[in-house]
Amino acid sequence: MxxxxxxxxxxxxxxxxxxxxxxxxxxxxxxxxxxxxxxxLPKFAVPMREVGDRFQNMFYAAEGGNWALASYMSKYMDNAMNPAKITKPKEYPDWATFYKEEFAPVNNAIAAQDMATFTKEYTAVIASCNDCHAGMGYGFIKVVKLTSPPDQGIEYKLASKAVDVPK
Missing domain, CATH: 1.20.890 (cAMP-dependent Protein Kinase, Chain A)
Incomplete structure (x- = not known):
């Protein structure tokens, strides 16, 4: 002992x-x-890759009636950009404004579980993303809606409500 x-x-x-x-x-x-x-710490490229995947997954979740997953993807799509607050302090406000203002109609459509409005607003965001990329000198990065979700290991057709996401 x-x-x-x-x-x-x-x-x-x-x-x-x-x-x-x-x-x-x-x-x-x-x-x-x-x-x-x-x-x-990642600058913009690594978080944007996650943003892109979550954005694509969001569409398939909404389409499948998995509104909680669509809401979850949106929430964590925004959170993925947090490192840029420190590593790209001049550029981060552009993201924050985009998510708060231009992306708000997508989030509102998710909350309302309104697929027609969601599709319209989602498509508008794609155009906005491409305009922003071009304006920042990254016109060679053109967002398109994928024909299938990037994450194949998720059940997109699981009925849920947007409010089902834990706070």
């Missing part, structure tokens, strides 16, 4: 010593560590 206690004490001392060394090192090169973290 005493041997076990000594081992625990030794390991604890090593952890505390190591922690204080890393805190000391962090104080010496905090900006270097911050820069390292910043360089590891």
């Amino acid at each position: 005493l041997k076990k206690s000594v081992q625990v004490l030794a390991v604890t001392c090593l952890i505390v010593t190591g922690s204080s060394l890393s805190v000391s090192a962090a104080g010496e090169d905090t900006q270097g560590q911050i820069d390292g973290i910043m360089s590891a």
Whole structure:
């Protein structure tokens, strides 16, 4: 028992010593560590890839009557762009405005579970995305509605209500 206690004490001392060394090192090169973290965070391209997949999945969820999934995809499509708040602070407000204003009719159609309005607004958003891409110099990125959802492992035809998504 005493041997076990000594081992625990030794390991604890090593952890505390190591922690204080890393805190000391962090104080010496905090900006270097911050820069390292910043360089590891995704800018726009990686989150936009997730946005695109969720946007496409959203259509098939709505079409299949899985309104909760459509709402979920929209919510997490927006959240996917959060790293850009830090890594692209000048560009992020464009996304935030787009989602809050131009994408709102899509979200309203999901909440109303209105497929006709959803399809109309979803199609309008595709045009808006392409206009934005062109305006930012990325006209070679043209969004089209896929003929099938990117995520094949999801049940899109599961009847649900938009309000079924946990907060």
